[in-house]
Amino acid sequence: MASGARAVRVVVIGAGTSGLAAARTLVDTWDSSKNGGPLELTVLEARNRIGGRTWTLVSEAPAAWNAADALGAPTDMGASWIHGSCPEHPITKIAKALGQTEGGGLVQTDDDSSEVVLCDTGKTPDDDKFDAYESMLEQAQEKAEDAETDKSIWQMLSGRSESGQTRDSALFQYHLATGAEFNTAGPASQLSAWSGFDDEEYEGSEVVWAKGYKTMYEALQSGAVKLNDGSNKVKVTAVAPGSRKPLAVQYGKRIREVAYDESGVKLTNADDGLVYQADYAIITIPLGVLKSSDPRSAVTFRPDLPRVTAEGIRALGFGNVVKVALLFPTVWWPEGTHYYGLAQAGEPDRGLFTYFLNVHALSDKPVLMTFALGSAADMAEKMSDAAVWEAIRTNLMTIFDSNDDVTVPEEMPHMIRSEWRADPHAKGAYTYCAVGTSKDTISAAFGSAVEGRLFFAGEHTSAAYRGTVHGAFQTGQQAARAVVANSRGAPAADSEEEEDD
Template sequence: MSASPRRREPANPVATGAGAEQIRSFSDTDKTSKYEVIIIGAGVAGLSAAYRILTKRPGTKLLMLEARERVGGRVHSVDVGNGSVDLGASFIHGVNGNPIMELSKKLGFEVTPSRMSMRAFMPDGSLVPQEDIIRVGPRIFGTVFEWLPEISQGASTEKDIPSDVESLADRVFSKDSPIYADTSEDANTEKKDEVFIAESTIRNFQGWTGAPLDYVSLKWWGFNKDTEGGDGLLVKGYGPLIQWMKEEIERLGAVIRLGEVVEMISTDEESGVVVQSRHDNDTTRYEADYSVITLPLGVLKHDPPTFDPPLPIRRQQSIQRLGSGLLDKIVLIYDKPWWSAEELKAGQSPAPAADEDEDDEMGDPMINLLLPSKDNPTRLMGPSGGAPPNHKPNLHPGAFPPRSAEYLQQNPNALMIFDVHAQNGVSALSIFVAGEWGDVMECCSEEETRAWAESVVKDYFKELVSGEVPSPSKVLRTTWREDKFAYGSYSYIPAGSTANKNLGPASPVDQLEVSRTLWGRLYWAGEHTELNQYASVHGAWSSGVREGDKVLVQLENRE
């Protein structure tokens, strides 16, 4: 999923004169320059395509080219000493019939249910009473996952069908929205506080969509039929699963070449495919009968390889119509999990708001929701309060346009902190910074980001401990938009009003278009090509299986 055509500068600037660059037909370590299949990208889609082909047709001459110096793409786990944390994808969404869940069970990788129990914090550090969460929470989730799909997909007459330009925000914040149920202009203070909580929390759902709600199409919300059931989490993260895929594919005979930045893909219906890639100073040409291209949508939109012949205009337009969203993480790693119920009891600090018996049975809530302050509504929008910092006002390619100061003041967002310790015992908190706030955060320095993240945790969690909230021993952060091998996290279908007006509105037809085989030689996989499972790890996996099966048909019929 992550091989990118980004042109690299030579690692040795001295060797840039005439004749310094050599084009090879194969490397000394390769047994052949001609393969049956070349897979471009060793993310989940590429790995699953390779696994499918090699398990169904052992002995297939298969090459994988990956731009990064690792496999996994936007699924990336890092070792932090006493375990690992996922810097990319974290969840297995919808465990029933989910191929990632089935593979994990088969391999014996432990999966824990994602406990959606939640505690919410006020700006002064006090905990929102659980009865308030129980009352407001279902209204929020019901609005997003029941009421909106019923509007978009359950229309009984043509006039009830949402228009192409309507966004999720148009209905979520309309007067008929369930988040405003039982409220009125003369509602009491308690009801108005509930509305404030509901509005700021539901804006935080751009962590789910990857995009602000006013950018996401209402017409196609709920159109896809994804896997069902609760969510799961791999206890040791995605790392062991990705490593198993790599080792198994290599055992089955695949050649995986890392650090190979694909620059050109030439196709001929008669002779096959030629792929040109660069590794440091060396440019190499590889030949194959077929190629599976798993480049991320963001790369295809902003920095694609040269295609010869050029991609059909319909393909180019579909790529540009679809949206590439963003979810970044700031991971604060501590010497011990000072916020956990066990540590709090040991230190005789105040207990969390959840019932003590429930804590013992269920463990700590995985989701910590920080609610914004009415006096400082932009505090949770990142180090620079949702506006690009003065020292770096230009956002990265594909970023959402900056908002006005007035908008930022009038649309406060909640912030989600995921408890990694509740997942796998690692003493870490992971702050999810999504969509437009992630784009702005990526323009802030490491120092600014760390200072903001630390101060937010210390201010909001201060009532949990009797003393001071400790500082983290290490802070990690992602920059998936800036990443030249990703340009974003996962795809979404934009509302017509936010899409390129010269191209017309986006629709699921675009997802079908970007998955169609070209010239009988080029096959396309990636989460953005999956109509029903896009924006997920299992969508990427399913797309690789789908394209692997197509290639197998060609290989078997050729024989």
């Protein structure tokens, strides 16, 4: 590299998981002698915080989050779990580098520690009824594979299980809501049957961060961890405080226009019209915002994005999940069980606050977490606090009706609710394959750079792990590697499947 070479300007739009992963990877692996010059990195974030849809409310939060003080403990109102925690899992690697392991920073949730009550009888169903749910899904998958056209998962769920269940059975619909609809954030009536059964996953336990996902995203921002060695692998090492390279994030910077050509990129800030010029831009804007025409959110691309990218944005689904954290003065429910559920049929009832996580089993706080899933999620966002508590209390009373030792309080507890659909910087929770779309839709839309200048990242760009934190993380790293490759005039590795030592 010649002395005085011009800096290579890279802008990362968004400081959620994928944006932080991209920025951290660039900082940790950039080699000025090979990449055409020193790195000039700008990270723009529309919010007043990092993390995106990984959002941990904590008692020391800024004034705008003071409602969380009453919880007295970190509470994840966005992503919560590391799904399939194992040595190969990229988020588990970050946790390990930070000294967080199961039993010491990571807490396992036990899906088998569950008590489900049938709404119409108030009784607990037989254990084999869950097997019936899985059996019916397998039947639906076989039908989907033989079908000439794609249909929704719901349309494929015809027939009857050996135990007599149909898709209209209350218990089946409970498992549908807490399984497929929770995992995808989409209603079963809109989920692609061709694509709804092909999600890839890591083999391991389901764990949550004892101190919330902020443990991860703050480490990425602060430089407490170092990512990679420049190869197509996830390598994470801890960094001593004196050697850290923190990311400088600019807050309140919402981009309203992205202009690009083969020579570079110009990004226009929505509030003051300030223009950022760059050689490359990594765009981690959520799919919901890319789809949005809301003037508080919308982004214009000049020229228009390639047809395959625009069509992918239009066709893919972007669903919603509502989380409600309930803090009570004391624990009034049985303490040992991890999950409580109410099985009832019909939309939106099957997904409207029928699933409860006993947070007290994972910490010392008297907290229950419940969810609105599938078609119930958008409806729940529009309900008043009083209406939400009435619906929750009614379901809790049914769940514990046969337990003479339990009395559900009448008074509404301290309550915090997520509102991702109403959030102009999210416009929903996460991505699903709608009818007519597939992994190929995602790969075609986001798998290649636009004009060699725009690189998309985020959970919606992960064909293998859409809707997950690790999918967002991996695509952020992938985009960073592609920028490095372009700066060197070399082809980038286009697989998001990570090799491991």
